[in-house]
Amino acid sequence: MEASVEHTEGQNTLPQGENLSRREIAQIRFQEPYLAAFRERLPRYPYATDDPRQGMRPRKRENAIRYRYIQVGRYPHAIARIVLDVDGPTWWEAMERVPPSLSIPNPRAPWRAHLVYELEPPVWLSSPRNREAEANPFALVREVDARLRAYFGADPAYTGLLGRNPLAHPHLLGGGKLWDLRSLLEELRDLTPRRRALAYLDTATYGRNCTVFDQVRAFAYSVVAMYRGKPNGFDLFRQAVAHEAHRLNQTLFRDHPQGPLPRREVEATIVTSVSKWVFHRYRGTRVWVLSGTGRVDRSTLSPAARALIEPLRGEELEKARRKPLEAANRKRRGEAEKALVEALKRLQAREETITARALAREAGVHHTTASRWLQRMRGQG
Numbered sequence: 001m002e003a004s005v006e007h008t009e010g011q012n013t014l015p016q017g018e019n020l021s022r023r024e025i026a027q028i029r030f031q032e033p034y035l036a037a038f039r040e041r042l043p044r045y046p047y048a049t050d051d052p053r054q055g056m057r058p059r060k061r062e063n064a065i066r067y068r069y070i071q072v073g074r075y076p077h078a079i080a081r082i083v084l085d086v087d088g089p090t091w092w093e094a095m096e097r098v099p100p101s102l103s104i105p106n107p108r109a110p111w112r113a114h115l116v117y118e119l120e121p122p123v124w125l126s127s128p129r130n131r132e133a134e135a136n137p138f139a140l141v142r143e144v145d146a147r148l149r150a151y152f153g154a155d156p157a158y159t160g161l162l163g164r165n166p167l168a169h170p171h172l173l174g175g176g177k178l179w180d181l182r183s184l185l186e187e188l189r190d191l192t193p194r195r196r197a198l199a200y201l202d203t204a205t206y207g208r209n210c211t212v213f214d215q216v217r218a219f220a221y222s223v224v225a226m227y228r229g230k231p232n233g234f235d236l237f238r239q240a241v242a243h244e245a246h247r248l249n250q251t252l253f254r255d256h257p258q259g260p261l262p263r264r265e266v267e268a269t270i271v272t273s274v275s276k277w278v279f280h281r282y283r284g285t286r287v288w289v290l291s292g293t294g295r296v297d298r299s300t301l302s303p304a305a306r307a308l309i310e311p312l313r314g315e316e317l318e319k320a321r322r323k324p325l326e327a328a329n330r331k332r333r334g335e336a337e338k339a340l341v342e343a344l345k346r347l348q349a350r351e352e353t354i355t356a357r358a359l360a361r362e363a364g365v366h367h368t369t370a371s372r373w374l375q376r377m378r379g380q381g
Contacts, residue, residue, distance in 0.1 A: 031175065034101060041080045043077070045059065045064075049162070050068045067165060069165060070165040071162060073160035074265060076269060078123060082160070083116050085154055095115065098151065101117055101176055102166055102174040103173040104163070146200040209269055212249055212252065221278060242271045354374070356371035356374050357370070
């Protein structure tokens, strides 16, 4: 095919006088601009490796782009794209309805691939103040992620952190289409039954840190007043927030296909953000009461705040119910023993016969309590 295609604004100039295939023309016009934008969106120190089984580490962007695998998601500043890991021959036909920005097949197993959906504009990760004022973008990203996984039957255990590096991969498919998040959702709603999408919702990559964030935020609001004005108050407050964040992460996502969130992600995107903002900017002064479990007592909260904190269930709920009862029983036993000791002294002073009923009458306790205490004392004697 003769490469005498007219150059229009926004397209790369094609070499004149050369025979180029359609694939080569598409690569020059669409893929190359997309790959340049992909490189610009990378963080300064993305994770990179040639073999994920051997581990990964952050590398300078100029060096990271030479590796076979690079960090494609979980950026600290934004959600730039949604990446799927598909395994099966059906993805080729399925992507005709919702074309990805880029498809990166496995050169050794072409039926396996990473499908990249680049978002324009990206979802910028905002401060708690902005998140209070605006609709939570994570809910939208989470639904799109779940519907894409449901439509392609993608691997639910894929975390979206590392992907094949398109800058170092020789076999790329796609024209670099950029997707608006809401437009992508509208397309998927017509293709994915709601029941099937809901089955994938709990395995979605995005939105999990939002769940932890909201619950940690409510906890931080409840206790920050106890740390202000104290020596090393911020450090102690940050430790409390970190402990709650990691506890929630382990509790909420113990059975998630991808496991709990990485500890580093919880520290960087949740603990640091919540502790700094709440300690220095939150102006509420109310200290919410903590229950016997160390969690915020939901019965003392407003309906809006109560909705942020999951109620206890199962064995954890049973332990929470038993804990205050056990404490009350210990206190009651201590008071009864003190009264029985005083009653014993008075009966001995009057030289009366020491019986369980006499002790119970003198101490003002039940005769069974006095009988057990008396047997215990005689056994110790």
